[in-house]
Amino acid sequence: MEPDVQRIGHSSVAQPADCSSRSAPQPWGIRLQQGLSHRVRQHVNPLQVQYQQPASPPHWERVYRRLAQPFHLDIGTGSGRFLLRIAQEQPEWNFLGVEIRQPLVERANRWRDELGLDNVHFLFGNINVSLRHLFAPGDLSRVTLQFPDPWFKKRHHKRRVVQPQLVADLALLLRPGSPVFLQSDVKEVAEEMVGRFLEHPQFWDPYAGPLDHNPLGIPTQREWHCQQLGLPIYRYWLERR
Numbered sequence: 001m002e003p004d005v006q007r008i009g010h011s012s013v014a015q016p017a018d019c020s021s022r023s024a025p026q027p028w029g030i031r032l033q034q035g036l037s038h039r040v041r042q043h044v045n046p047l048q049v050q051y052q053q054p055a056s057p058p059h060w061e062r063v064y065r066r067l068a069q070p071f072h073l074d075i076g077t078g079s080g081r082f083l084l085r086i087a088q089e090q091p092e093w094n095f096l097g098v099e100i101r102q103p104l105v106e107r108a109n110r111w112r113d114e115l116g117l118d119n120v121h122f123l124f125g126n127i128n129v130s131l132r133h134l135f136a137p138g139d140l141s142r143v144t145l146q147f148p149d150p151w152f153k154k155r156h157h158k159r160r161v162v163q164p165q166l167v168a169d170l171a172l173l174l175r176p177g178s179p180v181f182l183q184s185d186v187k188e189v190a191e192e193m194v195g196r197f198l199e200h201p202q203f204w205d206p207y208a209g210p211l212d213h214n215p216l217g218i219p220t221q222r223e224w225h226c227q228q229l230g231l232p233i234y235r236y237w238l239e240r241r
């Protein structure tokens with residue numbers, strides 16, 4: 001059946017126009033304290049020994065009020081602004097953001113508490129070693145992987161988050177028919193991500209190519225930044241068979 005991505009795109013958040021001025025209002029519509037007492041590193045190397053320990057699963061029933069709701073996993077969630085906003089708009093979903101930079105995770109969970117949300121949580125960890133310890137087969141109903149670190153140098157490509165094992169893990173954990181939304185402002189990175197998913201027999205591309213808009217209707221922080229600068233964005237909406 002042809003998936004109807006518009007069903008999910010019922011955002012009431014105004015989208016910032018591409019190329020608009022840097023003073024454009026931020027699109028998340030939530031006033032949040034900045035709350036980082038020190039500078040956070042731009043990138044961490046996920047292959048370093050300290051990131052090889054799988055993340056401990058959260059106390060699911062303490063974090064999520066309605067555990068039976070479908071689960072959306074956001075990989076490399078960054079500041080958490082996207083997930084906090086979509087969690088407000090879609091209370092019928094549960095959201096988990098996994099992020100390898102711990103201070104961002106701690107801040108995002110503080111913001112979550114300030115907002116009083118009971119359907120979203122942020123977890124510190126390396127998704128490549130954690131994913132299969134967090135969920136059971138069929139637990140996930142939607143995955144987003146947005147603007148992953150590009151690691152431009154060829155010898156650093158193995159640090160990229162979308163590796164064949166991650167795709168195989170997601171094939172197992174996603175329910176049949178679930179979407180995987182991929183975005184990047186780096187064409188080569190976007191195409192490599194899509195290629196890795198489509199190499200796996202359980203994923204297909206119902207749209208047979210890139211989308212010209214974000215069907216979720218809520219930009220991530222990196223996406224908003226790219227829109228402000230008028231940079232191209234490469235988006236793909238794949239599906240688990």
Ligand SMILES: C[S@@+](CC[C@H](N)C(=O)[O-])C[C@H]1O[C@@H](n2cnc3c(N)ncnc32)[C@H](O)[C@@H]1O
Nearest residue numbers: 046076078099100126127146147149220221222
């Ligand atoms: C360029 S940022 C994009 C953040 C957010 N998705 C956005 O679009 O604004 C990529 C994020 O992925 C995180 N990340 C990179 N590798 C990761 C890994 N193996 N596991 C979890 N997070 C990772 C980085 O720390 C960073 O916050």
